[in-house]
Amino acid sequence: AAGVIQSPRHLIKEKRETATLKCYPIPRHDTVYWYQQGPGQDPQFLISFYEKMQSDKGSIPDRFSAQQFSDYHSELNMSSLELGDSALYFCASSTRLGKNTGELFFGEGSRLTVL
Amino acid sequence: AQTVTQSQPEMSVQEAETVTLSCTYDTSESDYYLFWYKQPPSRQMILVIRQEAYKQQNATENRFSVNFQKAAKSFSLKISDSQLGDAAMYFCAYRSAGDDKIIFGKGTRLHILP
Numbered sequence: 558a559a560g561v562i563q564s565p566r567h568l569i570k571e572k573r574e575t576a577t578l579k580c581y582p583i584p585r586h587d588t589v590y591w592y593q594q595g596p597g598q599d600p601q602f603l604i605s606f607y608e609k610m611q612s613d614k615g616s617i618p619d620r621f622s623a624q625q626f627s628d629y630h631s632e633l634n635m636s637s638l639e640l641g642d643s644a645l646y647f648c649a650s651s652t653r654l655g656k657n658t659g660e661l662f663f664g665e666g667s668r669l670t671v672l
Numbered sequence: 673a674q675t676v677t678q679s680q681p682e683m684s685v686q687e688a689e690t691v692t693l694s695c696t697y698d699t700s701e702s703d704y705y706l707f708w709y710k711q712p713p714s715r716q717m718i719l720v721i722r723q724e725a726y727k728q729q730n731a732t733e734n735r736f737s738v739n740f741q742k743a744a745k746s747f748s749l750k751i752s753d754s755q756l757g758d759a760a761m762y763f764c765a766y767r768s769a770g771d772d773k774i775i776f777g778k779g780t781r782l783h784i785l786p
Contacts, residue, residue: 590774661774663718
């Protein structure tokens with residue numbers, strides 16, 4: 558069965574550089590969520606999109622932006638990278654009904670390392 | 673603000689035994705969902721079990737069951753007949769109805785002893 562695809566799986570950047578993470582949801586899933594998990598930390602909700610519109614917003618820094626495209630894939634853009642941005646970034650997807658039942662399907666994550 | 677607390681950073685259990693992971697939460701909402709997610713070494717988050725707050729009956733999924741005490745705001749996970757593949761970080765999580773964001777606890781790392 559198709560799963561949530563995230564790319565790249567690993568990314569190394571220097572401070573003050575820019576990074577873009579991509580997420581391809583499961584086919585027919587219309588809702589995408591982004592989470593950030595620092596080393597040894599619990600995942601923190603960043604932002605979500607439903608039908609290409611921002612649906613909910615969490616603790617996403619102003620340096621970060623995201624969008625969902627017409628094919629439902631989503632991109633998380635991070636600028637002026639800081640050391641503290643080093644983390645595992647998860648994307649998850651669901652149907653709108655699946656959201657209510659907790660049926661979020663997570664990708665394997667993109668590990669960002671900022672040097 | 674809603675919070676989720678897992679007071680056991682690590683636990684160990686013998687293979688085939690039963691273990692209970694604790695979770696408490698705080699909310700002023702009446703309509704919400706509770707979840708347990710498993711994060712194995714591969715790092716992918718996997719939904720183990722979910723509970724709707726309006727349901728009094730405790731959720732069960734094969735060897736996994738919960739003890740949901742709404743008044744006490746407690747949501748523990750019981751794993752029966754523990755298997756080596758159950759070794760992982762377990763996160764208790766909360767979501768208000770109508771919200772997208774899931775709030776995770778700090779996690780409990782479960783070790784299975786052969």
